[in-house]
Amino acid sequence: MKNGAEMKIDPNSSADLSVQIAQAIKDAIIGGELIVDERLPSETELCEQFQVSRSTVREALKRLAAQSLIRTQRGASGGAFVNRLSFEDAYSQQVTTSTLLLSMNAVSFDTACEARFALERACAPLSATRRTPDHLATMRAEIVRQSQLGLTDEAFCASDVAFHRALVDGASNPVLSYQLAGAVEAMQPLMNMITFTARSREEIVTLHTRIADAIENNDAAAADEALQELTAYTLTLKDNVMAARAARDKS
Amino acid sequence: MKNGAEMKIDPNSSADLSVQIAQAIKDAIIGGELIVDERLPSETELCEQFQVSRSTVREALKRLAAQSLIRTQRGASGGAFVNRLSFEDAYSQQVTTSTLLLSMNAVSFDTACEARFALERACAPLSATRRTPDHLATMRAEIVRQSQLGLTDEAFCASDVAFHRALVDGASNPVLSYQLAGAVEAMQPLMNMITFTARSREEIVTLHTRIADAIENNDAAAADEALQELTAYTLTLKDNVMAARAARDKS
DNA sequence: ATTTTTCATTTGTCTGACATTTAAAAGTCT
DNA sequence: AGACTTTTAAATGTCAGACAAATGAAAAAT
Numbered sequence: 001m002k003n004g005a006e007m008k009i010d011p012n013s014s015a016d017l018s019v020q021i022a023q024a025i026k027d028a029i030i031g032g033e034l035i036v037d038e039r040l041p042s043e044t045e046l047c048e049q050f051q052v053s054r055s056t057v058r059e060a061l062k063r064l065a066a067q068s069l070i071r072t073q074r075g076a077s078g079g080a081f082v083n084r085l086s087f088e089d090a091y092s093q094q095v096t097t098s099t100l101l102l103s104m105n106a107v108s109f110d111t112a113c114e115a116r117f118a119l120e121r122a123c124a125p126l127s128a129t130r131r132t133p134d135h136l137a138t139m140r141a142e143i144v145r146q147s148q149l150g151l152t153d154e155a156f157c158a159s160d161v162a163f164h165r166a167l168v169d170g171a172s173n174p175v176l177s178y179q180l181a182g183a184v185e186a187m188q189p190l191m192n193m194i195t196f197t198a199r200s201r202e203e204i205v206t207l208h209t210r211i212a213d214a215i216e217n218n219d220a221a222a223a224d225e226a227l228q229e230l231t232a233y234t235l236t237l238k239d240n241v242m243a244a245r246a247a248r249d250k251s
Numbered sequence: 252m253k254n255g256a257e258m259k260i261d262p263n264s265s266a267d268l269s270v271q272i273a274q275a276i277k278d279a280i281i282g283g284e285l286i287v288d289e290r291l292p293s294e295t296e297l298c299e300q301f302q303v304s305r306s307t308v309r310e311a312l313k314r315l316a317a318q319s320l321i322r323t324q325r326g327a328s329g330g331a332f333v334n335r336l337s338f339e340d341a342y343s344q345q346v347t348t349s350t351l352l353l354s355m356n357a358v359s360f361d362t363a364c365e366a367r368f369a370l371e372r373a374c375a376p377l378s379a380t381r382r383t384p385d386h387l388a389t390m391r392a393e394i395v396r397q398s399q400l401g402l403t404d405e406a407f408c409a410s411d412v413a414f415h416r417a418l419v420d421g422a423s424n425p426v427l428s429y430q431l432a433g434a435v436e437a438m439q440p441l442m443n444m445i446t447f448t449a450r451s452r453e454e455i456v457t458l459h460t461r462i463a464d465a466i467e468n469n470d471a472a473a474a475d476e477a478l479q480e481l482t483a484y485t486l487t488l489k490d491n492v493m494a495a496r497a498a499r500d501k502s
Numbered sequence: 503a504t505t506t507t508t509c510a511t512t513t514g515t516c517t518g519a520c521a522t523t524t525a526a527a528a529g530t531c532t
Numbered sequence: 533a534g535a536c537t538t539t540t541a542a543a544t545g546t547c548a549g550a551c552a553a554a555t556g557a558a559a560a561a562t
Contacts, residue, residue: 017545042513055306055546055547058310058513058514059546061513062317067318078511079512114377119370
């Protein structure tokens with residue numbers, strides 16, 4: 001870090017010191033003053049720089065570590081280092097956030113479902129163009145799994161997620177994969193509310209096969225159409241489950 | 252929290268204690284054992300429960316606070332409470348994450364641009380159906396701003412983001428807004444690399460107007476078409492900037 | 503030259519203390 | 533009794549100092 005840009009905090013602010021310090025360091029990282037793999041000053045040095053105790057500095061650093069902005073290493077020549085945020089880190093963060101967001105805010109099944117399929121349709125055309133044999137093989141394998149009898153609803157849902165994940169990854173755009181896979185995976189708890197009958201699984205497998213075929217044939221329009229039908233069918237399933245529950249609760 | 256589900260950590264694990272404790276509490280929140288607005292045990296109680304010192308407990312709590320999973324309040328009847336993750340919190344987290352991801356991983360302009368417009372095209376049809384007069388007014392207002400002479404490139408980009416944000420919000424699906432607005436906003440630093448000439452701004456304003464018109468007329472197909480052209484035009488602009496720089500560097 | 507030992511540095515954890523904030527309880531006045 | 537003030541207890545925020553554990557580098561021994 002260039003010495004010219006000293007990080008400073010405002011002692012008169014009402015905010016907690018560790019929050020301010022974390023924010024100051026975060027700003028330095030976002031602003032490019034601290035670059036990837038650069039070592040931060042040691043905790044003792046940060047104490048002097050910000051004129052606070054070590055506990056306070058440590059709490060600030062833990063806040064940053066929780067966001068994968070830094071990593072720490074013990075021992076001589078150890079310390080805190082600016083962490084290169086990987087797609088994997090970002091992805092797992094997004095899954096957690098999205099999952100909690102959906103479960104804590106009573107997002108309706110319809111809303112989440114609509115978002116999920118809208119996003120998927122966005123990358124289906126790209127996937128139809130770029131998919132590799134690997135992506136196709138994954139999709140086909142998941143279809144086979146979904147056809148097995150005796151599969152639990154959870155396992156069926158998990159396979160569904162894997163199928164759609166392969167579809168998204170087929171677009172070969174890491175940014176899209178990161179954004180969409182999070183949304184799809186976060187929806188899984190909601191999807192688990194649905195009980196899949198043998199009949200409905202058959203229908204879903206048929207639609208998945210149509211999607212895979214379309215992707216294989218580089219037919220974006222067909223993929224889009226199948227996805228739309230899958231969207232509608234999923235909503236129908238949900239409505240049936242809801243109606244069945246309502247009838248049961250009434251009796 | 253029901254007493255049956257005691258949170259436990261493994262003293263033999265190599266992981267830091269504060270990480271383990273944070274994970275245990277996080278799991279309890281995700282698993283629904285701790286519900287929104289529920290109060291966690293006080294720091295002293297957590298010390299006893301996990302058999303660690305207060306510093307360690309505090310570092311764990313700061314990790315959770317950094318992810319907006321809990322909030323803390325001082326004073327009697329204060330403590331740490333499970334936080335309801337708001338769309339706003341999730342949104343700002345996503346912007347930070349996406350921004351860092353793009354800047355730290357050398358994501359190409361083309362990749363980010365493709366992802367951005369693919370996502371936008373996903374919600375344009377919904378926006379064409381559901382947009383309110385408010386959304387339209389925002390879009391028109393931003394178009395007016397973009398037409399002003401003497402606007403800096405940064406201001407032009409910011410207005411561009413606001414325009415597209417309104418387009419996304421028009422879909423009236425908070426999940427989509429949260430996902431996409433983050434992606435669009437995170438792209439702004441990349442977009443700022445482009446220098447917009449008067450001519451190119453004019454072209455963009457024209458396309459924006461076409462999009463707004465299509466949304467106003469509930470014409471999803473026209474909106475999609477205009478967005479596609481905007482995608483292509485943006486990439487053209489980028490190529491021109493790159494070519495100009497290459498030529499300058501050679502001379 | 504290679505291996506072992508020592509050592510200094512840095513983060514992780516513990517202990518104890520005090521400051522600050524806050525709501526509730528106790529007290530006081532009308 | 534009711535409204536206002538004061539006190540108190542509980543909780544988080546901050547500080548200070550200590551030791552443990554890890555780790556790389558230097559020093560020493562072979």
